[in-house]
Amino acid sequence: MRRIILTFAAAVLVAVGLGGVAVATSSGSTITVPRLDRAVATSFSNVYAQEAAIEGHTGITPSSLHAKAMCDRGPNVTQSGPGATWNCLMSWTDPNVPMPPTGYGKFELNVHSNGCFTVGSPSSLIGYQTITDRRGRTVNNPAYEFDTCLDPASDNTPTGTTFPSALTITSTTVNVAADGTVGVDLACGVGAGGCQGKVAAVTDSGTALGTVDVAMTEQATAHLTFPTALPAGTKEVTFTPTTTIGFAPPKPVTLEVQG
């Protein structure tokens, strides 16, 4: 009996040892950015062409879309491995559906350890769970959410696709502090390099409240405070973001002063 236990202990030790060697010598996860970029673009092209066919849009094939994706796991984390924080920005060409000014849509991924993942599409571009087909019936939208599995041995050379983060003003009204200065909230979306630039604020009566620098990582929010106090009686303030890195809103944003 003792020999049996020793045999088993030895077998377990060998197994753990081999496991340790495998873990130590491994070159990291097989779930990588280039593989996700390609797999997401391929799968999206296939399901989008199906959606177009259901809606009766002719001339849309997976290859006519020229879909390109840039996947990103979020700031300050290893850009590989399973997780629920993966996002992919994707651009494609469909004459029936114009792209937003940024040129891409944001897709959310939930990547499992077995290399399979679920993609959630942006409903502003793809529509909702159900769509109406040519005969007026309500049917499932194949592009709304879809499942894909990665080939762990597929091409791992970077795709070179990058998209800038979108800088947006998230405040819905002008925040006025107790000392009379004005603040505004910003968000920097998913993208390469984060957001850098300036935001200028001007009141409706033409008073410049100042220009403040912006330096944000991707997927972050910030609160800016302008140096000049708000003149009494101001109803609106116009904020004009400009960027050196990142995608600035194409038009200035005008917000009302509360109270």
Place this chain on the structure above:
Amino acid sequence: MSATTAPAHGTTPRARTARAGFGATLGFELRKLRAQWRTRAVLLGALLLPIPVAFAIHAQGNPPKDSLFGRYATTNGFALALLVLGYAGQWVMPLLTAIVAGDIFASEDHHGTWKTILTRSVSRGSFFGAKTVAAMGFAILVLLILSASTIVTSVLVAGHGDLIGLSGQLIPASQAWHLVAMSWLTAIPPTVAFTGLAILLGIWSRSAAVGIAAPVVIGFVLQLVGSMGSAEALRPYLPTSAYEAWHGFLASPSFHGPFLTGLIASAVWAAITLGLSWTLLRRRDITGG
């Protein structure tokens, strides 16, 4: 202690191996299996259980989207069959094979029949071989019945429309039949590995309960190991991962790397577990128990 007497005991019958006949021993083992209610229950379960499962999933108002192919399981029979395959690989298949393989040696302990068998003209080698082949054959038979029953029931219940594959591609029904059947067949190698594990645990523990339950528990532990980020390098070599090798068959372009890795890994697992099993059995002191 007693191990010193065991090899001497084992060599005498082994000399008669050639005359004892592996075929006769195997026939006897199969007859024993056929007579057990447990065996019949597993076979009947593999044949009939997919029917209520398919109906239950098909009747869901919200499809089980969290699982692969769950999204279309209520509207497409091929997706339903693949959803069931995903679940079956997690614990159903290890359990079904362990019910027989975990008990096939331990039952001789339970009934106290080791002495009776090994004092006949049967060597331990042919006895071990016959029982192993019987357990492996049973595992594959159960898997084939379960596969056929699930695929046929799923398609009858949820229809045979075109299937959306794992690259979003539309797979015509004529191809989907082939791919779904192939996917189910990829469960054979890991099931063989789990059969070996159940045989080992049954021989080692001399208890049917351990032989049947422990492989399922170990299966869950291995799934946990495979899902941990730090152990990702181990993942391809676990028999539980081989149960997921079919994913590549449903992608476009399809990939078979995980299947080949799983095939080799399963063969190694089976070889190690059966090797240890034979070592244990050969050295066992039958006279004592």
